[in-house]
Amino acid sequence: MANYNPYDNVLKVMNEAAEILGYSDSDIAALKYPERELKVSFPIVMDDGSTKVFEGFRVQHSTARGPAKGGVRFHYAVNSDEVKALAAWMTFKCAVVGIPYGGGKGGVICNPAKLSERELHEITKQFTIAIAPLIGPEKDIPAPDVGSTASMMGWMMDTYSMLQGRTVRGVVTGKPVEIGGSLGRTEATGRGVMFTTKNILNKLDIPVEGTTLAVQGMGNVGSISAKLLYEEGMKVVAVSNSSGGIYNKDGLNIPAILDYLSKDRKNLLSEYNEEGIVHISNEELLELDVKVLIPAALENQINETNADKIKARVIVEAANGPTTAEADEILASKGIVVVPDILANAGGVVVSYFEWVQNLQSISWTEEDVNAKLKDIMDPSFNAVWDIAQENDTTLRTGAYLIAIKRVVEARKLRGI
Numbered sequence: 001m002a003n004y005n006p007y008d009n010v011l012k013v014m015n016e017a018a019e020i021l022g023y024s025d026s027d028i029a030a031l032k033y034p035e036r037e038l039k040v041s042f043p044i045v046m047d048d049g050s051t052k053v054f055e056g057f058r059v060q061h062s063t064a065r066g067p068a069k070g071g072v073r074f075h076y077a078v079n080s081d082e083v084k085a086l087a088a089w090m091t092f093k094c095a096v097v098g099i100p101y102g103g104g105k106g107g108v109i110c111n112p113a114k115l116s117e118r119e120l121h122e123i124t125k126q127f128t129i130a131i132a133p134l135i136g137p138e139k140d141i142p143a144p145d146v147g148s149t150a151s152m153m154g155w156m157m158d159t160y161s162m163l164q165g166r167t168v169r170g171v172v173t174g175k176p177v178e179i180g181g182s183l184g185r186t187e188a189t190g191r192g193v194m195f196t197t198k199n200i201l202n203k204l205d206i207p208v209e210g211t212t213l214a215v216q217g218m219g220n221v222g223s224i225s226a227k228l229l230y231e232e233g234m235k236v237v238a239v240s241n242s243s244g245g246i247y248n249k250d251g252l253n254i255p256a257i258l259d260y261l262s263k264d265r266k267n268l269l270s271e272y273n274e275e276g277i278v279h280i281s282n283e284e285l286l287e288l289d290v291k292v293l294i295p296a297a298l299e300n301q302i303n304e305t306n307a308d309k310i311k312a313r314v315i316v317e318a319a320n321g322p323t324t325a326e327a328d329e330i331l332a333s334k335g336i337v338v339v340p341d342i343l344a345n346a347g348g349v350v351v352s353y354f355e356w357v358q359n360l361q362s363i364s365w366t367e368e369d370v371n372a373k374l375k376d377i378m379d380p381s382f383n384a385v386w387d388i389a390q391e392n393d394t395t396l397r398t399g400a401y402l403i404a405i406k407r408v409v410e411a412r413k414l415r416g417i
């Protein structure tokens with residue numbers, strides 16, 4: 001635990017899937033290393049007049065199936081192993097849903113909550129300049145992740161465009177709609193989580209209506225997932241964010257909570273009140289007696305210290321890497337079904353792909369069209385993972401990696417790499 005390294009998790013699952021696929025070490029040797037890693041640093045003049053140097057990373061794990069694709073994380077705990085793991089997960093995520101990308105990820109070590117709008121703008125611009133040699137619509141396409149927003153994607157697009165001397169919309173996805181963003185992109189990851197949750201409940205013969213749900217994390221992904229599943233009739237009994245969590249055994253009023261949180265950035269979930277609410281910690285939320293648990297925050301939330309205490313029947317991973325390899329084994333032995341991150345949260349990158357396609361063609365699709373096309377990718381991808389896991393008697397995570405690794409290895413072979 002103390003030495004938790006998310007990249008070790010990636011390697012462990014990769015090895016397991018490769019063995020089932022009958023691949024030799026040399027077949028997957030290259031996938032164990034990122035193709036390219038860049039570490040950057042740049043000075044920023046802060047609002048108080050001082051100069052501070054910020055550090056960031058851009059990692060391209062694989063470009064075998066297409067340009068590298070993946071978000072940029074703005075968080076104080078960003079580090080190179082985390083970005084490497086997140087980049088590898090993007091490779092397998094894009095492969096499992098069959099979109100023509102490899103995997104990449106970026107990160108800047110900073111705490112956006114403590115930065116002014118001007119400071120954040122400067123950091124985003126300088127980071128873009130620093131990674132500019134690596135990115136481009138045919139090379140590597142950043143997007144939002146934890147701590148980054150649509151506005152920041154707009155600034156990245158502008159900075160890259162200024163360097164090129166022309167507007168290059170397709171260099172970044174998740175932009176504001178007015179400057180080339182796709183309708184439906186903001187909700188896409190949560191919408192994909194909603195489709196996936198309904199799919200798994202359906203396979204397990206559990207009704208959607210009235211089934212209890214707890215969501216850890218009320219950022220973009222957690223809040224949209226909670227909202228859409230609430231609208232589908234699930235009983236959302238608990239939600240949390242970094243300030244703490246709230247629980248109501250009779251179900252929370254999700255629209256009222258989201259309204260409260262969006263009204264003012266200073267509104268804390270831990271201070272929200274409504275009849276019947278009990279305040280709980282993030283740890284307590286994970287251990288609640290609910291049917292479905294959606295971790296939608298950071299990595300390493302379900303690990304060997306708490307996996308044994310998880311009571312949910314189903315975990316749908318909206319976050320990247322919320323469950324460690326050790327926890328996976330414990331959960332599997334308890335019969336808890338885990339729908340893995342690379343499948344469950346792929347909705348975001350799928351609609352990023354749609355955004356990129358629209359940018360390259362200078363057209364825009366309706367939101368209805370985007371949502372329908374997203375469902376057309378998420379549902380068959382889920383079914384394929386379910387089927388292969390059944391055929392091989394594996395967990396859904398291993399099933400997803402069986403599909404993903406095969407696609408990446410085949411691409412490398414066909415390209416003669």
Ligand code: GLU
Nearest residue numbers: 070071143145348349352
């Ligand atoms: N950051 C998101 C993810 O982890 C989206 C990446 C993208 O759209 O490129 O999947």
